[in-house]
Structures are given as C-alpha cells and as structure tokens.
Amino acid sequence: MQVNGIPYRTVWMAGSAVRMINQLLLPHRFELIDLPNYHATADAIKTMVVRGAGAIGAAAGYGMAQVVMQAPDSSAFCDELAAGRALLRATRPTAQDLFYAIERVYQAALNADTVAQAREAALAEAERLADENAAAGEAIGRHGAELIRDGARVLTHCNAGWLAFVDWGSALAPIYMAARQGKRVSVWVDETRPRGQGASLTAWELQGEGIRHTLIADNAAGLLMRRGEVDLVIVGADRIALNGDTANKIGTYEKALCAAANHVSFYVAAPTSTIDPDCTTGDDIPIEERSQDEVLYVTGMDDQGKLTRVRISHPEAIARNPAFDVTPTQLIMGIITQHGIHKPTELPVARC
DSSP, X not given: OEETTEEOXXXXXXXXXXXXXXXXXXXXXXXXXXXXXXXXXXXXXHTTSSOSHHHHHXXXXXXXXXXXXXXXXXXXXXXXXXXXXXXXXXXXXXXXXXXXXXXXXXXXXXXXSSHHHHHHHHHHHHHHHHHHHHXXXXXXXXXHHTXXXXXXXXXXXXXXXXXXXXXXXXXXXXXXXXXXXXXXEEEEEEOOSSSOHIIIIIHHHHHHHTXXXXXXXXXXXXXXXXXXXXXXXXXXXXXXXTTSOEEEETTHHHHHHHHHHTTOEEEEEOOGXXXXXXXXXXXXXXXOBOOTHHHXXXXXXXXXXXXXXEEOSOTTOOOOOBOEXXXXXXGOSEEEETTEEEOTTSOOOOOO
8 A cells, every 4th residue: 555655564574673554543643563582572562563363364475484593503492492482472362363473473483494494484474474475455355345335434443454454455455445446435434442443543544545434423323323324334353353343443342243233234354364263262362451541531722732641530430441352253244355255253373
C-alpha cells in the first residue's frame, strides 16, 4: 500500500535491524523506526509500536531471526535461541500469528547443520513468512470482494487493514479490492475506545485509499444495523479456535450479536496462520488484560498541534481493560482466508 505515493510494507528487515512504521504516532505523524536487536523488537511488539495479527507475526518472525543472527557463535548458541524465543513469545499472549511465526523461524534455525546455515535459514524463513502474509492479505481481498456488492455499506471494527498485516490486511482487504474493481463502497469505522485504532488507523488508511468512510462511536453500530444502514460486517481475528470461535478486539462480540439480531451478515477475515491447531474452542483462548490507563486516559493532538494525554475519569477511578473478546462460531456466517470463504466449522489449518 502507499503513503503519499510511496509504497510501504508495515514491517521489514533493513540489514540486521527490523524497520517498521511507528503506529503509536498515527494518524498525526508518519515515521519509521529501526530496531537494532531482538530486545528492541520484542519491546516494540509489547508496547504496540507494531500491532495487528499479521504485522505482529511478521515482526516476531524477524525478531526471531535477529536472535539467531545475534547469538554467540559458541556453545551458548542454542541457549540464546531458546531465551530469545521465550522473550518474544511473552510479548502478546493472544495473537496466534506471533507464536506461529516464532516457531517457524526457530525450527528453521534448529534444522540447520551449522551456525552459519542457521542464520541464513532463519532470515530466509522470516522473509518467507512476511511474503506469505502479504500474499494472503491480497488473496483474502479477492475472495472477500465477492461478498461486497456495488454501493455496499460495510462495518468493520478496530484496524484489520494493511497496518495490521505486512500488506493489504484482512478485514479491509476485501474493501480495497472491491474499490479497485470499481465498486462503490462506504465503510462504517468504529473502535474509538479503548485504544481508538479504528479512529486513528482504519480511518487514516481509508482516507489514503480514497474510500468513503464515516467514524462512529462504538455503541452506534446496533442502531445503524436496526435502521438498515449496514449491509455487511467484516472483522479481523487475533486467534481462531478449531471450532470457529474467534478472538478479536474487544467489542467484536457485541457487533456480532447486533448483526445476528438484525439479520446482517457477519464475516471474519484472517489467514490460516491465525487458526490455532491446539485450541479446541474459544474458551481455550487466553485473553490479554492491558493497562487500565488505556481506559482512564486518551491521547490526541490539541489545537496547538501537540500530542497530549488527558485523564477522562476522576483521580481515584479504577478500570478493567480486557483487550479481546471471543465471538462464538454460531454468530459467524463465514471465515475468509487466503484459500476462500469457509464455514466456521470447516477451516483449513496451517501447521508449523
């Protein structure tokens, strides 16, 4: 995808450094950040400089390659690989793509005969993962665009666009593809709290693509569906269980309930790397609890152009901040992967 006419991926390798878009600054500033070692890459994942299932996976894969490239050429080589793997795995507990990517790069290194070959294999596998993620997003776009008629009004939640992947995205990819096919499409954008990634990231992406969009408060979706102003809901996923239960940004479950009550089709878009072969149902998906500050404070640009954080609650207030919820399979009409549109109970599974 492009920013000011220049094509970008969300994350890539530049020599031995991982380079990525600093998503914490969007939409107010577009800046790149270089991460010289896997400790810095792990921190960027944990602090959400990079976020979104596919982008987290690619960043973690590159981070694991950094572990291999930077490990000492000695008897401690394997110990360093194990330590780096553990550090990266501990950054975000819910996103399946992170674990999938780390394991693929880690196993590629372990299967090599020499340290030099391990370093070469790890980097090659990380690059392969990133390319696969971008290609999967484009394929999801092709398949999902079949669901979008000319003039459709699509609702999405949070950000599952190209910023959440290496390129194209998941939930937004069908919208991008439909627009490039000449279809008129408009998008209802929500997730204004707690992190506002719909407001800050999805709206920014759609503006850059020239796609008509309207930002709404999170709780407005039900009313719009009841009024018949939403034709289709497409969301992304951070982890999908084998039975089709899907974890995504907090608030997704509520959108699915509203869609079911108002007979609006509800689809999930995700590559097969998001499906967890070791997770039987959504009850097995760990739900990340993030800092209460994300609920108690908001950050934005003031009238003087300065990024400012302000508290929106009384000083003694406390908050709960589950980052994800689980939408049960019976509320999902289909799951769009790079291989096509599937019934939630008939999913193809990618294994390391």
